[in-house]
Amino acid sequence: DVVLTQTPPTLSATIGQSVSISCRSSQSLLHSNGNTYLNWLLQRPGQPPQLLIYLVSRLESGVPNRFSGSGSGTDFTLKISGVEAEDLGIYHCVQITHAPRTFGGGTKLELK
């Protein structure tokens, strides 16, 4: 199975600070059809996860553009340009290129 390793496990930030989260895969996530199926989710406290970014860098409808995704192959990054209070929670990466689908271990974003 594909292993996704997220770093750091915990991230402390002040409001307005820009932060990045890394998601590294044990195998390339490039599908034979040319797409790379790596998504980012945010799970606020007591809530189910919500989709932020799909296909590495495409912003889900309604998601603020302070969120951006980048990367290719096995290395991916989620960046938040100017953290806001509503961004606090756990960020998960998930791959759907290979079966079975697998999640990263999560990165908890908290206020410093």
Add this chain to the structure above:
Amino acid sequence: QVQLKESGPGLVQPSQTLSLTCTVSGLSSTSNSVSWIRQPPGKGLEWMGVIWSNGDTDYNSAIKSRLSISRDTSKNQVFLKMNSLQTEDTAMYFCASSNFAYWGQGTLVTVSS
């Protein structure tokens, strides 16, 4: 709009079988896959399995022998059955649509005598 809602017993005894239902609205289960995901308290997300739009299923190999996912297309419902439950199966159970774009609120299942 798209909604998914999980339902089932909150408490299951050890060694018993868990049965959960995911009721989907605003989305056809014959055109979209539905996955089950669980999250033990304070831990990360674990993908359990999926039922594809054509009715085929795939399961997490770690729990494949205990898990079954099925559906009733007339009711737009997806079902999860997992047997031989143990305390480590205590978790929030979610259903989610293709590519994890839509999620239910989750249902907490506690395995305890």
